[in-house]
Amino acid sequence: QQQVKQSPQSLIVQKGGISIINCAYENTAFDYFPWYQQFPGKGPALLIAIRPDVSEKKEGRFTISFNKSAKQFSLHIMDSQPGDSATYFCAANYGQNFVFGPGTRLSVLP
């Protein structure tokens, strides 16, 4: 119930392509879904987040799509750049409970 599943485990995309990372959850109590970007040796940085009352949120090249009925959400990175190469974690939250997905290592080839 507390798990957040994330796929793929790793992703290789050409520069300019679209990177798509998917997450799924079980607990319907979750009401906040952030995505974090982590570079090696650094702490995760909040990238974008969504609440279940909207189906999509866009900030620059980053878009979250949210499907409440399927309990799934995804991160789309448009026009992917080599600088986007990092590990991405989805998370689900309610109250003080943050549950993180296992992460996706994204490599954007120049």
Next chain:
Amino acid sequence: GAVVSQHPSRVICKSGTSVKIECRSLDFQATTMFWYRQFPKQSLMLMATSNEGSKATYEQGVEKDKFLINHASLTLSTLTVTSAHPEDSSFYICSAKQGARTEAFFGQGTRLTVV
């Protein structure tokens, strides 16, 4: 976003000694702080949650006598790894949130190496 500063970024200590890691919220009051441990190429493992002025709540399997957490003010939490052993070597990360706000912001992480 809000800034959370974690110090030191790297520390090497001898086996059997203790090491303290600080986590500071620089521009907001962190009513709740979280401490995580992260192994290479793995996700974040929550160690404990602390609310300002209260005892930390530890996750199952985390030794509270070994990983001492203090959250005495709204801007500072510390994690002390006592009697460190090589198996405690890891990347430790804190995060902080303010009140009922949902956003949690992370520190830069601390790479602990016990030799």
